Amino acid sequence: MFSFRTIGYTAVTAILLALLQPCNAQLHTTFYANTCPNVSTIVRSIVQQALQSGPRISASLIRLHFHDCFVQGCDASILLDNSSTILSEKLAAPNVNSTRGFNVVDSIKTAVESACPGDVSCADILALAAQSSVSLSGGPSWNVPLGRRDSLTANQTGANTSIPSPFEGLSNITSKFAAVGLNTNDLVALLGAHTFGRAQCRTFRNRLYNFSGRGKPDSTLNTTYLTALQQICPQNGSGAALANLDTTTPDSFDNSYFTNLQKGQGLLQSDQELFSTSTGAATIALVNNFGSNQTAFFQCFVQSMINMGNISPLTGGNGEIRSDCKKVNGS
Template identity: 65%
Template sequence: MSSSHCIAIALVCIAFLLGGISVSHAQLSSTFYDSTCPNVTNITRGVIENALLSDPRIGASLIRLHFHDCFVNGCDGSILLNNSDTIESEKEAARNNNSVRGFGVVDDIKTALESACPSTVSCADILAIAAEESVSLAQGPSWAVLLGRRDGTTANRTGADISLPSAVDTLDTLKMVFLAVGLNTTDLVSLSGAHTFGRARCPTFSGRLYDFNNTGSPDDTLNSTYLETLQGICPQNGNETGLANLDLTTPDTFDNNYFSNLQLENGLLQTDQELFSTTGADTIDIVNNFSSDQSAFFASFVESMLKMGNISVLTGSEGEVRLNCGRVNANASGSESFLHSSIETRDNAEYKSAI
C-alpha cells in the first residue's frame, strides 16, 4: 500500500472515530412511502425490468451506484450530482470515472416517480430501492428497504477518491476502508458477494495478467486456465474496452458461486481473490461458509446492505428531495427539471464503464 493511501485511509478512520461518519437508522422506515407513494417499489422494479431487456448488466451497475453513494458522505444521492458552478461531481473522481454507470436508468425511475408522486421520493431512496430490486430480479434475496432518506445538496469528489476501495487494494486496506464507514469484516465479505453478477473492464484486473506488482509474472493466486481465458479477453497492451464476467459460472444470477470461484482461484479482481488467498486471513472461513451455504450468504448480505444503506443518512428536514437527481433544487428549473441527471455523461460514458 502506498504511503499516500495509508494517510488517506487514516484520515477517513479518524473522521469515523470522531463521529463524522455514522450508521444510523433514525427516522427510516420500510413503510415511509405507504401513504405518499404506495407504488414506489413497483414503479422502480418496472423500469429496471425494462432496462434489463437490453442491458443484462444494469442490475449490478445499480447496486454499485448505491455502494459508491453510501461510502462517500453517506447515502445521500451525491453520486448522482453533475458538475455545476458550486459542485465538483463525484462521477469524475478517479474511483468513479469509467466505473459507475446506470445514471440513465435512475433518470427513468425518477421521471416515472415524479409523474406518479411529485416531489416525494428522494434520489437516495431510489438508489436503495433499485439495489434491492436488482438483486431480487437476479434471483437473489429480497428485503424490506428502510426508506426516508433525504438528498444531499453537495458532492465530495475528493472524498470519493479517499473513501472508495480500489480494485487493487490489499485485504488490510479493504478492511480499513470498510471500518471507516462502520462496516466490519463480515460486511466486507458479504458485500463483495455482489460481484456474483455484472462485468468488469480490462483495466480493473489486467495488472494481474502479465506483470503483477512489477514481478514480471502473472498473479500466482490466479487459476492458470482462467488466466489464459482472461489474457484472451485482455491482450497485453491491448485496448481497454474488453469486458469479463465477475462470476465466470453464473454471470447474471445472484447466487453464492462467487465464493466457490474464489476457492478455485477464479476471482476476477485482486480484491476478490484477496478474501480467500491472503494467508491466515479471517475472511477465509467466511468465504468457505458462504460457499457451502447460500442461505447464510443471503442472510448476511441483507444485513450488510441494511447497515450500508443507513450510513450517515439525512432525514426529516435535512437536505432536500431533489426534483432532478443530477442537480440540487436551486438549479432544477425549466422543462428538463425532472429529466436526465447525467445528460452530459450518459452518451459518452454510460456504456463504456466497468461493472
C-alpha cells in the first residue's frame, strides 16, 4: 500500500515531468502558430511556382522527404553538401544523379527566412513541401505535424543501406520499412506516391531484357506494356531516359498506381511485387482495396505520411535550425 508521502512525491514528479516535456516535445500541427504562422502558405506558394516549370517536381520533393526520413530520421540530413566533416547523402547510390528539387528547397528556405528568420527548420520544410506537392497534384491535404530540428551530421553509409531500392524484393523492402517502425499498410500506401513522377531506365531496364539473370523479361510485366517500355529503353541505351511511373495519369495524385499493378503495369520491380509476388497476400489485399477505393487510399496515405514524418525527429534542444539547408551553421 502506498503511503501519503509516496503519493505526494509521485504527484510532484509527474508535474515536474510535465514541465520538462517541451524539451522532448512531440511534433504538433500548431508548432509555428506564434513564430511563423504563414509558413505553410509560403511553402505552398513556392512549390506552386516550381510546378509551372514542370509537374515532375512534385514527385521529386516528396521523394526528398522519403529519402531523408529513412536515414537517421526526418532531420534534413539529405540536404547537407560535402564538407570537411560531412560525407553528403546526396552522393549515396540511391540519391546521386537521381534526387532532385534541392533548388526548390533552397528557394523555400530563403522565403521562409525572410518572413521568419531562424524559426523554421529545413526538416519541417521538407515535410511541408511534400504535403504541398501531393495536394497541388490532386491528392489529399493534411495538417503536417511540425517541430523538427536539423541534424548536424549526415550518414552516407546509412543512405546506401537503408533506403529501399527499386531492384529489391518485397521481403527486403518490408524489412527496411519495419526497421524504421513502418508496417505493411504504410509500405503500400507510401509506395502509392509512385502515382506520379518519372523513373530512369536504369532503375527498371533489367526487367525488360534480363530479369534475375535469366535472359528473359520479367514475366509479371504486361506484354503490351513491356513492348512500350522496350521502345523507351533500348537494351544498349544510356539508361538515363525517363518513363512515367504511372501510365494512366502521370502527373496526378490518384489511385491509378494500384489499378496499374492489377494489370501488370507497375514500372519498378518493387512496385509490381506488391501485387504479383506469391508471398504478398497482405499487400495484394491492400492493392485491391486502394485500387477500388481512392478515398481509402488517401486516408491511409495521409496517416502513413504522418507516421513516416515521426521517424526519429530531432526536437527540443537537439540539432539546430539551419540558416542554409546545405550546411551546418557556422561551417
